[in-house]
Each structure stands twice: as C-alpha cells, then as structure tokens.
Amino acid sequence: MAKELKDLANREDSYSQWYNDLVVKAGLAEYSAVRGCMVIKPYGYALWENMRDALDGMFKATGHENAYFPLFIPKSFFSREASHVEGFAKECAVVTHYRLMNDPEGNGVVVDPDARLEEELIVRPTSETIIWNTYKGWIQSYRDLPILVNQWANVVRWEMRTRLFLRTAEFLWQEGHTAHETRQEAVEETARMIGVYRDFAEKWMGVPVVVGHKTANERFAGAEDTMTIEALMQDGKALQSGTSHFLGQNFARAFDVQFTNRENALDYVWATSWGVSTRLIGALIMAHSDNNGLVLPPKLAPLHVVLIPIYKGDEEYASAVARLRELADELRARGLKVKIDDRDNVRSGFKFAEYELKGVPVRLALGPRDMAAGTIELARRDTLTKEVVPQEGLAERVASLMDEIQAAIFERALAYRDDHITRVETWDEFVRTLDEKGGFISAHWDGTTETELAIKEATKATIRCIPLDAEDEEGRCVLTGNPSKRRVLFARSY
RNA sequence: CGGGGUGUAGCACAGUCCGGUUAGCGCGCCAGCUUCGGGAGUUGGAGGUCGAAGGUUCGAAUCCUUUCACCCCGACCA
Numbered sequence: 405m406a407k408e409l410k411d412l413a414n415r416e417d418s419y420s421q422w423y424n425d426l427v428v429k430a431g432l433a434e435y436s437a438v439r440g441c442m443v444i445k446p447y448g449y450a451l452w453e454n455m456r457d458a459l460d461g462m463f464k465a466t467g468h469e470n471a472y473f474p475l476f477i478p479k480s481f482f483s484r485e486a487s488h489v490e491g492f493a494k495e496c497a498v499v500t501h502y503r504l505m506n507d508p509e510g511n512g513v514v515v516d517p518d519a520r521l522e523e524e525l526i527v528r529p530t531s532e533t534i535i536w537n538t539y540k541g542w543i544q545s546y547r548d549l550p551i552l553v554n555q556w557a558n559v560v561r562w563e564m565r566t567r568l569f570l571r572t573a574e575f576l577w578q579e580g581h582t583a584h585e586t587r588q589e590a591v592e593e594t595a596r597m598i599g600v601y602r603d604f605a606e607k608w609m610g611v612p613v614v615v616g617h618k619t620a621n622e623r624f625a626g627a628e629d630t631m632t633i634e635a636l637m638q639d640g641k642a643l644q645s646g647t648s649h650f651l652g653q654n655f656a657r658a659f660d661v662q663f664t665n666r667e668n669a670l671d672y673v674w675a676t677s678w679g680v681s682t683r684l685i686g687a688l689i690m691a692h693s694d695n696n697g698l699v700l701p702p703k704l705a706p707l708h709v710v711l712i713p714i715y716k717g718d719e720e721y722a723s724a725v726a727r728l729r730e731l732a733d734e735l736r737a738r739g740l741k742v743k744i745d746d747r748d749n750v751r752s753g754f755k756f757a758e759y760e761l762k763g764v765p766v767r768l769a770l771g772p773r774d775m776a777a778g779t780i781e782l783a784r785r786d787t788l789t790k791e792v793v794p795q796e797g798l799a800e801r802v803a804s805l806m807d808e809i810q811a812a813i814f815e816r817a818l819a820y821r822d823d824h825i826t827r828v829e830t831w832d833e834f835v836r837t838l839d840e841k842g843g844f845i846s847a848h849w850d851g852t853t854e855t856e857l858a859i860k861e862a863t864k865a866t867i868r869c870i871p872l873d874a875e876d877e878e879g880r881c882v883l884t885g886n887p888s889k890r891r892v893l894f895a896r897s898y
Numbered sequence: 899c900g901g902g903g904u905g906u907a908g909c910a911c912a913g914u915c916c917g918g919u920u921a922g923c924g925c926g927c928c929a930g931c932u933u934c935g936g937g938a939g940u941u942g943g944a945g946g947u948c949g950a951a952g953g954u955u956c957g958a959a960u961c962c963u964u965u966c967a968c969c970c971c972g973a974c975c976a
Contacts, residue, residue, distance in 0.1 A: 439967095494975090495974070495975070530976095559976090561974095561975070563974070564899085564974055564975085565970095565971090565973095565974080570976085571975065571976075644975095644976065645976085646976085679976075681976055682976095714934075714935050715934070715935095716933085717934090751933085751934055751936085751937075752934065752935070752937095753934085753935085753938085754938090755936095755937090756936050757936070769935070769936095773935075774935090781935075898975095
C-alpha cells in the first residue's frame with residue numbers, strides 16, 4: 405500500500421488522488437452509495453470522537469453548554485435574513501413530501517403526490533435561523549443573557565463537487581450560537597472562540613494556523629465580521645479550518661429578538677456563531693502525512709502504541725505475546741491506548757506497513773533476540789526511526805515520547821508553514837510565487853472587493869485573511885498599485 | 899449545468915476498433931504445506947446474468963438504439 409502511495413506521490417498532478425487513496429486505505433472513510441456523502445469508518449470516527457471530546461472540553465471551560473435543534477428548517481425562516489438566504493440558497497436540500505406509497509403501476513414505491521408539505525422544509529446547511537427563532541422565546545431581559553450554547557450536529561450542503569472530509573454533501577460539525585447584551589461582549593466572544601480553535605489546531609492537532617479576519621467578500625452570509633483560522637497543507641494550498649462570526653444584530657432583527665436592557669429600553673440582541681467540522685480531519689491528514697501514510701498527533705490518535713511479536717514457531721510466538729501482554733499493561737497504566745497485534749496470518753512486515761499507514765505514533769516489536777537481551781525495538785512514526793531500548797522503564801520512555809512526538813510534528817509543520825509565507829511586492833513575483841512555490845503570499849492589497857475578485861479571476865488565489873498580527877505598513881497594492889496600509893495573506897485554497 | 903471519460907468477480911483492470919470454443923490477468927478470499935527481525939513462496943479451490951432494456955446476427959462483452967449509474971475537469975463551497 406505504501407508503495408502505491410509513493411507511486412502516486414511521484415506524479416505531480418495527483419496530490420488529490422493521493423489524498424483520497426490515503427483516506428480510504430488508512431480506513432478513515434469512503435464514499436457511500438449516496439452521491440457526495442461519506443461513510444466515516446470506525447477508525448476515522450474514533451479520531452473524530454477524540455477531536456470532539458477535546459473541543460467539547462474547551463467549550464465547557466469557556467462557559468458553554470450543549471443543546472440540540474431540529475434538522476429541518478421551515479423555508480420561511482430561511483428567507484428572513486437576506487444575505488443569509490443568498491449565501492446558502494444554491495446548496496440546500498429541500499423536503500417537499502412526507503409520505504411514500506406503492507406505485508399503482510407496480511414499480512416499487514413512489515412519492516405520494518397527495519402528501520405535499522404546505523411549507524417546504526430545508527435540511528439545515530447551518531442553524532442560525534432555527535436557533536434565532538427559538539432564542540426569541542428565551543430572551544426578554546438582559547438578565548436572560550448571555551446565552552452560550554453549542555450544538556453537535558450534522559448539516560447538509562448540496563455541493564457540486566465533493567472530497568472526503570474536505571467537502572461532502574453531509575458533514576458533522578459543531579456550531580456555537582451565542583446571544584449577548586452588548587456589541588463589545590459579542591465581539592469578545594467571537595475573538596475568544598477563534599482563539600479556542602487556534603489552541604485546538606496547534607496544541608491538539610499540531611497544525612499551525614494563521615488567525616485573522618475575512619474580507620467582506622469572503623465573510624459568512626449574514627455576518628458583520630468573520631474570523632478564521634487558516635492552515636497550510638503540504639501541497640501549498642490553504643485550508644480554512646474554523647470560523648467565528650460576529651453577527652451584529654442581523655439575526656436578532658430578522659427574528660425580532662429584543663430584550664429590555666439595563667436602562668429599561670428595548671434593544672436587539674448581539675450575536676455570534678462559530679464552527680469547526682470534520683474538515684479538520686482533512687487538515688490533519690494533509691498537514692502531517694508522508695508517503696508511508698498518516699502521521700497522527702498522539703493527543704488525538706485513536707491508538708498510541710501497537711505491539712507486534714516477532715517469532716518462528718508456536719513457542720516463540722507464545723512467549724513473545726505473553727511478554728507483550730505484560731508490557732501492554734504497564735503502558736496502559738500510563739494512560740496510553742495500546743493494542744497487541746497477535747495475528748498469526750499476516751507477517752510482521754505487513755503489520756509494520758499497516759500501522760504506518762494508519763499513523764500510529766509508536767510501534768514496539770519484540771522478537772527472540774529481544775527476549776534474550778531484555779530489549780525491545782521502538783519505532784517512531786513521525787521520523788520513521790527505530791532504536792532498540794531496554795524493556796526496563798519502557799512505559800515511562802514511551803509516555804514521554806508521546807509529548808516529544810506531539811511537539812515534533814507541530815514544529816515540522818510550523819517550519820514548513822513559515823517557509824511558505826512569502827512576502828512579495830510586484831504582480832510578477834506574486835504570480836511566479838503562486839505557481840512555483842505555493843503557500844501563503846503576504847502582499848499589499850488596496851482594500852477593494854473589485855481588486856480581490858480580479859486577483860482571484862487571474863490566479864485562483866483568494867485572500868485567506870487579514871492576519872491579526874499584520875503590522876501597519878505603507879505599501880502599494882500588488883495588482884493596482886493603489887496605496888495600502890497593511891499586508892494580507894493570499895493563497896490558493898481548498 | 900457545461901466539457902471529457904468509465905461501467906466486465908470483493909478491488910483494480912485487459913478483451914470492444916476488426917462479432918466466433920467453456921470470458922481472462924493481478925490483488926484479495928478459502929484450504930494445505932513451507933515460511934516469519936520490513937508488505938512471503940507454493941499447490942489446489944471458490945467467485946461473473948460483461949451496468950440495464952431492446953434490436954441486428956447462425957452466433958454479441960464486442961455492432962446499433964434507448965436508458966441508468968459513476969468518475970474527472972470547470973462554475974459553487976466549511
């Protein structure tokens with residue numbers, strides 16, 4: 405399998421094919437019978453559960469609670485906020501009927517034409533509308549605020565073209581929806597949650613991100629401001645990995661959510677929404693994987709350590725497995741997730757390759773030589789290095805190695821990312837860098853949507869964000885030469 | 899929705915142009931033996947309405963008509 409991946413990696417135009425093969429062969433996910441929809445297999449789902457648990461803990465720690473809202477949204481709700489409809493209208497699945505019947509012609513089952521819904525239901529592409537319709541009933545006074553609610557859910561966006569994890573017709577995500585008394589408080593919440601996402605991406609996933617604001621053109625439909633974390637994939641394309649929106653009073657006005665403030669006056673509620681999805685798994689894969697397969701960060705890996713017996717004959721097999729069981733218990737006692745692969749119908753070399761493909765951080769192999777010497781072979785997935793170490797003190801060594809690997813893969817991704825932020829001054833440089841090197845391009849932009857679209861038209865590069873840490877710097881727009889006050893980050897993206 | 903392509907065993911494919919024994923290869927699967935410190939070797943075996951429907955023909959995976967599905971490239975997008 406790794407051999408197949410290598411062959412693919414050697415072909416210049418096939419990164420996406422390589423990615424797709426990796427996702428499938430590593431057992432994370434595959435396409436389903438339903439066009440554009442993905443089956444997340446147990447290994448992929450275990451990864452998602454780990455991500456979900458970590459994020460959920462971070463949400464709770466920032467005062468949020470979970471709730472659940474309906475999958476279906478009445479069409480009329482949708483049309484309440486003008487730019488919101490416009491943004492999502494083209495990709496909505498719509499429920500028009502509620503009943504099937506036996507085909508009078510005898511051709512199986514057909515939609516019962518008499519069962520047409522009076523009002524069509526939209527399968528949620530995001531839940532702002534149904535949630536704000538609900539919040540209207542929850543909020544009367546400033547004493548009812550803030551509302552800090554998150555929901556874990558699936559949403560449907562009927563995309564034309566799909567890619568496993570990155571863009572599927574249905575995907576899993578979380579969406580936080582908060583309501584606040586003041587603009588200031590909502591703006592702070594927006595920034596706080598993008599900070600949570602940055603911490604999660606960097607500390608848990610080991611994926612460095614740039615935090616910034618979206619341009620007006622790239623903003624969420626219905627938001628006043630959209631903050632984003634942008635990650636860089638190993639093929640030089642950017643991936644929007646999480647967003648946090650300051651919604652102003654747009655949804656409160658659309659759904660008439662007013663409250664009595666401290667001055668006994670009626671005011672509209674201030675809102676935010678923020679979300680990350682199973683797309684993060686795509687980010688994880690494309691940020692760290694190599695030609696041998698996945699490289700998973702220990703803090704999220706479904707399995708930390710795999711133990712493999714090396715043997716000739718039943719006797720060696722039995723003694724190696726018995727010793728591995730003892731070692732596995734010691735590792736588990738350190739909180740590590742451990743598996744002994746004692747299958748005797750595949751050879752050890754096959755197992756080595758298989759766990760590399762799956763990205764298991766550490767592999768331990770125990771053979772007759774080790775049994776005699778009291779040693780064991782320890783292999784690191786991230787560096788593909790092996791060393792023979794004493795069995796004595798193994799658990800402690802492996803436990804600390806997890807931290808080392810977690811740090812190492814972040815550092816490696818960070819070095820790659822930093823090496824792929826290129827400052828350019830001229831249009832010529834801009835185009836050449838984009839084609840030859842890829843990655844983020846830090847350049848001046850005159851601040852107009854017109855220029856932004858012209859650049860996209862010419863190069864397919866978009867403004868990923870206006871970075872939070874962008875310094876004030878007088879310059880000239882890379883396309884128009886008009887004055888600019890700071891640099892923005894451009895990239896081709898997923 | 900535009901442009902291209904593909905449907906043959908669980909997977910990946912050859913055969914189709916130019917119709918002709920019982921439809922083939924590799925991987926995988928099942929059984930046996932030998933192996934086992936980096937993706938094993940060998941022997942035997944199972945598995946197909948050749949996407950579907952109709953037509954031409956003595957004879958169709960192959961030719962004709964219709965139809966369905968999927969993939970890739972664009973537009974759209976977390």
